[in-house]
Amino acid sequence: MQPTELILQLQQKNEKAFQRIYELYSENTFGVIYSILKDEVLAEEVLQDVFIKVWDNAARYSEKKGRFFTWILNIARNAAIDKTRSKVFKNSKQNQTADYFVDILEEKNSFSHKIDAIGIQKYIDVLEPVCKKLIDYLFFKGFTQKETSEALDMPLGTVKTRNRNCINKLREILDV
Missing domain, CATH: 1.10.10.10 (Winged helix-like DNA-binding domain superfamily/Winged helix DNA-binding domain)
Structure with missing residues (x-):
């Protein structure tokens, strides 16, 4: 199935198209979210929120404004940034373990x-x-x-x- 056809089916609320889009984009989307949050559990939560937004707002996507993948990544990035600005996130990061800081410095990040x-x-x-x-x-x-x-x-x-x-x-x- 062509990407354009898949997007059109998503916009028509086709659940199989949504499932395929999730399969195609969720791993990279999670990577962007995790790179901002540095918390796997929170990143998974935000990932789910992102794909709910993709489902709910699919009709608003326009090919004229950019690529579909970029649209999803912008939703993910904004959702992750919003999460970092939340009071709960800020409070959870006040007393970080040394492992958190070592993780930041490792090459994988x-x-x-x-x-x-x-x-x-x-x-x-x-x-x-x-x-x-x-x-x-x-x-x-x-x-x-x-x-x-x-x-x-x-x-x-x-x-x-x-x-x-x-x-x-x-x-x-x-x-x-």
Whole structure:
């Protein structure tokens, strides 16, 4: 079945199409969520919420606005960021064990591992180092533009402009 046909069936509330979409996209979507939350149980919860949103909002997806996979990843990223801003999440992270911090430093959680997990390594490799940093902070670590500005000691306007330029460069590379 062609992806376009699968999406159309999802938009018509076909459960088998939804199941197939879940099979195709859930692993990579979980990877994006987990890279932001660093908590497997929470990431699984958010993953379920994301696919409920995909089911509920499928009719709103438009091919003209971008690729379906990108649409799902944006829902996932936003849901994960929303979770990190929740009071429950913040309270749960106040007393972290040393294992949590060791996990952050391990190679398996590196930026290159995350981008390879969702299949964009070859596209990211051609970007300038500043773009790699911005994408890491804004999309994989879930930072806001203001937080990224502070973390990189870069003016907020510069972060916004460079982010826009980096995304445009990625679009050119992907020919979207």
